[in-house]
Amino acid sequence: MKRALAFLSLVVIFAALLMALSPEYGIKFGLGGEDWKKYRYTDDYYIKHGVEEVGGMNIVTDIVFDYRGYDTLGEATVLFTAIAGAVALLRPWRREKHE
């Protein structure tokens, strides 16, 4: 019973997401021309001004390290925390060391 309800709600969520992804109601794919200027103006700015403002030819590196450096800082923190947690959890237990 619970399983059937869970499966039913999954189907409902999936249908709603499919609806949101359809070009008639929701987002569009393969933007170009006027739509590019209308929906992707931020990307347009990065592509046009990235090289002169940051200096790197790699626009992705320009964005993740300069324009949105805080995001990369948080990403590095997440990595650090994950490594620290994994290493801390994988240490030998206190009892096993004496055996």
Place this chain on the structure above:
Amino acid sequence: MSDDMGVIVKTNARALIPLIGIFGAYIVLHGHLTPGGGFQGGATIVGTGLLFLIAFGVEEAKKVINKDLYSALEGVGGLIFLGAAMLGLSIAFFYNVLWHKGPIFNGKPGTLLSAGFLPIMNLGVGLKVFTGLVSAVFALSLFRRWKK
């Protein structure tokens, strides 16, 4: 029970580990010019550590991998990143002062010594990813309690 591989795998690992390391260092150093960067290049260099660990076994890796050094280097990588971000703190955090009026790293876009603090940050992040993932995998390989 020996946990290292046969002689063919070991010889191939001896030949491949420098190649993978050089390619990873290339990805990290050219992060501001070509696709890739600190995270990708660091993860590539981790391949050398994994290959060493698998081909030569845990006992051999225990002699080489110093966990204090690796944990310290991970912190140093993060500090390099933060230090490069704080270079232009008089104007703003993450202000690329080396690119706008710095003494170095302000060459023509497309050359190696350009793009301000981006190469420094790539180095820091690459060091951090490499040491962090190697120490995580090494800790996982030392955790061996299949019985009980």
